[in-house]
Amino acid sequence: MTREVTFVEAVREAQAEALADDDRVFIMGQEIGEYGGVFRATQGLAERFGAHRVRDMPIAEQSMLGAGVGAAVMGMRPIVEVMFMDFIACGMDAIVNHAAKMRYMSGDQLRAPMVIRTQGGSGTHHGSQHSQTLESWFLHVPGLAVVMPSVPQDVKGLFKSSVALDHPVLFIEHRALYRTRGMVADPLAPIPLGQGVVRRWGEDVTVAAIGKSVHQALVAARQLEEEGISVEVIDLRSLVPMDVDLVLESVSRTHQLVVAHEAVERGGWAGELISRVVAEGFDELDAPPLRAGSRATPIPFARELETVMICDERLIARRVRECLGLVEYSV
Amino acid sequence: MTREVTFVEAVREAQAEALADDDRVFIMGQEIGEYGGVFRATQGLAERFGAHRVRDMPIAEQSMLGAGVGAAVMGMRPIVEVMFMDFIACGMDAIVNHAAKMRYMSGDQLRAPMVIRTQGGSGTHHGSQHSQTLESWFLHVPGLAVVMPSVPQDVKGLFKSSVALDHPVLFIEHRALYRTRGMVADPLAPIPLGQGVVRRWGEDVTVAAIGKSVHQALVAARQLEEEGISVEVIDLRSLVPMDVDLVLESVSRTHQLVVAHEAVERGGWAGELISRVVAEGFDELDAPPLRAGSRATPIPFARELETVMICDERLIARRVRECLGLVEYSV
């Protein structure tokens, strides 16, 4: 059976199922209890599972995340919600120095299975401190998985795998997707981390993306189709582990690659994927693989400025044309 | 006139000169006052300039860095020492959400000229929470300069430019370099940020590196010379701004590129440089540009494990050989 649900409903269901399935699961966060989450992602959960297991937190990100690590190490499976991804900067030590390293540095005596759920991204004009897309930092922190679903079905399937993993997982949602809809199979098997999926088949150029950027890549692809360009769109779904093989396979057919993300291009994870593809598939490439990412500035408030700075379908389409040599490349 | 000094003496002199030249400069940090710094980088400064301007701090990184931002915004030019780079995770919010964004988001009403000095790196067996090399995160944070000197002369010249910049600067030293020696011109002009330098001319492969990895690249180059391979070594000196042009020019002669850093390879800044070179110089490349970075694990304590995991001269040499097709590439 399949049902249509919104993205945020999928997030809610995924958490409800995790709570129902496993006594060790609990949630911590700000406004997640009776209030139901500022984006309604935990609505009804406190009522159903108790304030004990759906715990409201004072504003104290470092200790919220750190207490998550401590609880995980003692056998619990915490879900910790960081209200805006920007606030993760207030709790980096708990994630980077503790959660990610516990298992390795203890010689596998300690494990910190926890899901750090957060949301981010532009488009709602929250300004520079409430709109960042920071997943690239965490690729660079060995010991963490990084997941970014683009559709409701993946939210649920990837969440199942995330809760079950014996490593900490950063589970990142894009705010602008919450109201999008999609079909969800019921029952649904877990979707393994590290398996990308081809969202659209094409012949001329591969665009690899994640999260909201997948939707933008699809918009760009439809537009480019009218120009006679056939674009293949890959949704990576997780960045750690990353399905480089799927991209290599696709590039072996299209021979061109664009990597798209909303994160700032400079220092962003597109560099990782491109380096991997270049190292392992250089001879397949007919043209330079290009990145479509946001410009290197903080995120401005005004609409007119945000569109200049944030990577969108227009930039993705432009990069595809540049890759094909139809227009000249410019940074 | 030139003099020979150690790397850490250069750090000390650079700070002393900044304090002497400009009343607005002051230093904050742990153990930096009378004690002189755990690596002696501020020895004698409190005596000479007063505990007022060389201020010891309680253990509270977020507020130390945040107070630096606040003071900078009001016209001071703070130097803030984070004792180990790993502890920057305790102060990320002040750096990322505040220092880096103040100027842009205020429409240039506020500026946060501050130098965040820190040291990191492996080799002293400090274990996984005291050995990280985290500069790659900050490339991804628009609004920050990122500087990593490799020799005493650059320490002094780059520090002058860093203190003078009207943006915050992350100035990263490698612990293992502190006792290395080098010649320093006296007087010395500021060395502009964003200007790399060729440390060794070569014809077959370009190796771009920074900080301690430059020295390892030079060791690798000497070794490879015996095998008949001529390596050009570029010291980038700063990552933001990054001298991509110098690398492109070099690659236009060597047609092969290896990018080396001690930071973990996955998600590391080599991906940025390779993406830029590929995008702007694809046709010059005869072989896939490769990365030499550390493996994706936390940093282990034992010597025997550290050598497996950390990028060193052997890995750099291997990547060069792989790039030339002399041995097969393996991750």
Place this chain on the structure above:
Amino acid sequence: MSDGTSAISVVSGPGAPRSAETLSPEGLDSMSDALLVEIFRLMYTIRRFEVVMERNHLAGDLYGPFHSSMGQEGVAVGVCAALESDDVVTSTHRGHGHAIAKGAELGPICAELWGRSTGYCGGKGGSMHIVSMAHGFVGQSPIIGGSELLATGAALAFDLSRDSRVAVSFMGDGAVGQGVFHETLNLAAIWRLPVVFVVENNGFAHSFRAEQMQLNPDIAPRADGYGMRGVVVDGIDVLAVYSATKAAVARARAGGGPTLLEAKCYRWRGHNLGDAEHLYRPREEVEKARRDDPLDRFRSAVSGRISSEHLADIEAAAEVEIAEAVAFADRSPPPGPRSALEGSL
């Protein structure tokens, strides 16, 4: 406190009595008519500004998150009236009132909320990031704790450069659990920095009441642990806030170190525009709180001094100013795209 008894109590700090000492507010007598009128003008302006902005937001003229400071005018104005114009203030997500109270102009504030080129930050900031350095409004940080960081640093700059200015950090009751609160109060205390930490205890951090976030809902006594002076003031009473701040600022300026000033008030509106406040507080509670209006309290306090005609004139002038600010924002062009790429590294 609305029963007319002690409006200001010193509850902790060096030399503070174990049982709260009561400060009598400086009498109205010590305040000039001009000052009283200015206080009224600012309070009224903030009140009406928030009303008008909310209306325009619902109409789609401005966009993005919106946090109204309605009901808290007495704190913003009482504090800022006690400052010199070059003293500096830092603020939070709920900062319109602080900006106005510190003297920032309505036109550029409004234009910033509209995302226009004539806004204080050229449209790069928005409602949560207003800055006006010319007025000593160093700006807002909507990251809980950010206001304390910036004010502590500003006070450090004043201390280092032997500058007699004082820094004020506005923060909410929700900030008290954040590590930065603890770190910055400690720093300010050991370095005797010229800073006043003003906690606007408006009863809520979004849906949470203080008693859900800490065992003791009173905040000022926290000063004790830092060896700092802690003062509670009735935030509905602008004159009490003014007096309490005067004392704290004088102390700071004289080298006496920081004060933690807790102003008890009530958040009239939802946390933000669109907040589902019915989920966590009964309508009646809000209605009851609104009956104790800082503007009314001020009106009766000055009734013997300032005529109601005079106040009505001020109100009318404020309405005009707000309307002009809206018109200014409306006719201002959006920022040019090129500016998006300027000002960063």
Place this chain on the structure above:
Amino acid sequence: MSDGTSAISVVSGPGAPRSAETLSPEGLDSMSDALLVEIFRLMYTIRRFEVVMERNHLAGDLYGPFHSSMGQEGVAVGVCAALESDDVVTSTHRGHGHAIAKGAELGPICAELWGRSTGYCGGKGGSMHIVSMAHGFVGQSPIIGGSELLATGAALAFDLSRDSRVAVSFMGDGAVGQGVFHETLNLAAIWRLPVVFVVENNGFAHSFRAEQMQLNPDIAPRADGYGMRGVVVDGIDVLAVYSATKAAVARARAGGGPTLLEAKCYRWRGHNLGDAEHLYRPREEVEKARRDDPLDRFRSAVSGRISSEHLADIEAAAEVEIAEAVAFADRSPPPGPRSALEGSL
């Protein structure tokens, strides 16, 4: 306190008297000979372990940073003796003593310091990262604040799973200024978590004395702000530490919530091996402090109960155990290179 007066004072918390109440330590009478002997064995072992390790470090057998807990044996052992074996402990950079006191074995500790495959963490941890889950030693975090994070989380796990265990966080006086101290104490208080925060106030955070880091050098009264019980104990007196911890643990286990327990002691050695301690403390101060030796104090306290021959036997056995641990580490192979790449993502 070494004058024999009150060794334990309750200085804050619900129902605490304003002037410190004095707890009389549970008398020796309530303690079995076996327990006393075990306390001595552990204290002596820690003392000698640190001496031997330091010597071996200077000889190059082990490497990396080294923080000796010499002089603080009374705190480690007094606290851990008051725990059940499945209660858990978290620690800091200065954690050898805590690991030993919690029951971890010398061989694998020593091998970990040597970076050998037989170490508790297979050589991946080193001196600052010992873990022995089998003994409830959840491990060290040399990031100041990390110990509190882990213990608070462990206590939360116990609370959630209705597990009667208690978590203890050892931390230094230097941790008190860190934001995490504030955040975790607050969380533990509002959630009434079964955790005891033990501050080993050894007089220094590296070169800093407490009075340089906070206006009031006493730490236990900080509990007050969190509505938590705060207790000061003489950390040189292992029996007092034991009693104070017993009370705090019983309270936590019974659902009475957390305690902040400050144990006053003195760091005998430099901050780390190679520390330039002459820069910040006079030799005489150290010598004077060392004259008040927790081992001596214990010896005289039990002199009527345990014969000096018995203690001498224990000492001799401990020496053998340490020598065997060193031999074990020495003959253990280094970790195989492949293990470097295992255990991460």
